[in-house]
Amino acid sequence: MLLAIVLSVVLLIAAALWLGRIGNESGRTVLHMRIWDQSFVPAYRASLDAFERANPDLEVRITVVPWASYQQKLRLDVAGGTADDVFWTNLYEDYADTGRLLDIGRLLGFDAARAWDPSAVSQYTRHGHLWAVPQFVDGGTAVYYNRDLLSAAHVDPAELSTARWGPGADTFEPLLRRLAAVSPWAFNAGNDFQSIELPFLGSAGGRLQGPDEQFVFDSPQGAEAFGYLVRLITDRLAPSAADTNGNTDFARNTFLQGKLALFQSGTFNLATIAQQAKFRWGVAMIPQGPAGRVSTDNAIGVSASAATRHPDAVRRLLAWLGSAVGNRYLARDGASIPAVVTEQQEYRDFWSHRGIDVAPFFDVLRGPRIASGGGSGFPAALDAINPILSEMYLGRTPVLQALSRAVAAGNAAMSTQ
Numbered sequence: 001m002l003l004a005i006v007l008s009v010v011l012l013i014a015a016a017l018w019l020g021r022i023g024n025e026s027g028r029t030v031l032h033m034r035i036w037d038q039s040f041v042p043a044y045r046a047s048l049d050a051f052e053r054a055n056p057d058l059e060v061r062i063t064v065v066p067w068a069s070y071q072q073k074l075r076l077d078v079a080g081g082t083a084d085d086v087f088w089t090n091l092y093e094d095y096a097d098t099g100r101l102l103d104i105g106r107l108l109g110f111d112a113a114r115a116w117d118p119s120a121v122s123q124y125t126r127h128g129h130l131w132a133v134p135q136f137v138d139g140g141t142a143v144y145y146n147r148d149l150l151s152a153a154h155v156d157p158a159e160l161s162t163a164r165w166g167p168g169a170d171t172f173e174p175l176l177r178r179l180a181a182v183s184p185w186a187f188n189a190g191n192d193f194q195s196i197e198l199p200f201l202g203s204a205g206g207r208l209q210g211p212d213e214q215f216v217f218d219s220p221q222g223a224e225a226f227g228y229l230v231r232l233i234t235d236r237l238a239p240s241a242a243d244t245n246g247n248t249d250f251a252r253n254t255f256l257q258g259k260l261a262l263f264q265s266g267t268f269n270l271a272t273i274a275q276q277a278k279f280r281w282g283v284a285m286i287p288q289g290p291a292g293r294v295s296t297d298n299a300i301g302v303s304a305s306a307a308t309r310h311p312d313a314v315r316r317l318l319a320w321l322g323s324a325v326g327n328r329y330l331a332r333d334g335a336s337i338p339a340v341v342t343e344q345q346e347y348r349d350f351w352s353h354r355g356i357d358v359a360p361f362f363d364v365l366r367g368p369r370i371a372s373g374g375g376s377g378f379p380a381a382l383d384a385i386n387p388i389l390s391e392m393y394l395g396r397t398p399v400l401q402a403l404s405r406a407v408a409a410g411n412a413a414m415s416t417q
Contacts, residue, residue, distance in 0.1 A: 031060045036065055048062070091378055097376045139267045140296075142266070148258075155179060167224075176232065176261075185236075187262045198372060199286055209373050213374070252272070256277055381413040381414045
């Protein structure tokens with residue numbers, strides 16, 4: 001019996017070491033950090049190497065789970081108590097409401113948030129508590145344009161920033177028709193929640209959710225915005241929904257191939273376009289709608305699992321990731337806009353030195369913004385809404401009917417959580 005007990009203890013310790021929950025052969029405590037974008041690994045590795053030099057008793061290992069399966073796998077792991085010690089999140093409400101996250105204010109002190117972008121802090125604050133350390137912000141939405149295609153269509157880039165869409169004063173659609181004469185597609189209208197649907201919904205004067213977190217985008221303003229987008233696809237001014245519904249990178253890749261004149265998106269695509277575009281390009285403001293020019297903004301944060309076995313080590317790691325020196329690495333190579341406000345100028349300077357004006361991504365946020373949504377059950381609601389809107393873009397469901405069904409499905413998903 002004694003031998004059996006000893007063997008059991010040895011096996012348990014070996015398993016814990018293998019999982020990195022106690023330490024490794026060097027005796028250091030191992031923390032695990034989960035993200036969804038492989039391109040961020042070099043920046044984080046450099047930051048974490050510096051952290052480890054300052055904290056020689058700790059080691060941080062990065063796990064990359066691709067975006068396509070990230071949210072689903074994270075939900076399962078959080079529910080099972082097997083999530084990484086810290087992880088990227090942008091849909092955190094369910095975890096916060098069920099006690100699965102550590103309270104950042106209590107962990108780091110309430111003054112820590114003063115260093116971070118206010119919009120990011122607001123995004124991750126729920127019921128008076130902060131649930132993530134903001135890492136980087138997307139800025140607003142802008143329009144990447146192929147300067148060569150604009151030149152071929154005799155379109156001055158200045159026309160883009162004055163373009164308007166909507167009844168009575170639509171200069172955007174005629175501009176797209178001019179571009180369609182020299183390019184397979186003019187614009188990337190489609191089922192893109194952050195870069196297309198929210199800006200058009202907001203600039204039509206609509207909202208995604210009401211004060212009670214119920215979806216309300218089946219409004220007259222919603223019908224105007226989504227109807228406009230569907231018409232652009234139907235008129236072949238934008239790629240077919242058969243191509244874009246199942247491939248979130250289709251529009252960006254088509255733009256890089258020189259087959260799309262205008263690509264409305266965020267700063268998260270800037271580095272890729274700068275590296276891969278083989279043509280002259282630039283960035284312009286998004287078109288104005290009936291309610292003006294409206295964008296959303298988004299931030300990615302790092303949350304801490306309440307199930308971590310190393311809360312003090314996690315506290316030290318999060319303090320580093322939220323500090324100016326730790327967050328600064330994310331601005332290198334222009335990959336992202338740091339959430340630490342004092343480091344954001346480094347991002348602007350990086351692109352300015354390369355002759356790229358990123359002002360449209362920031363200038364658009366001086367105007368009104370549309371909230372990107374949230375609440376308990378929000379991920380499940382998006383899962384319910386997305387396929388209905390996909391059918392609408394394919395032309396299989398009329399716009400009003402699709403919006404009504406999507407709102408009902410989203411609200412039903414929220415109410416069951």
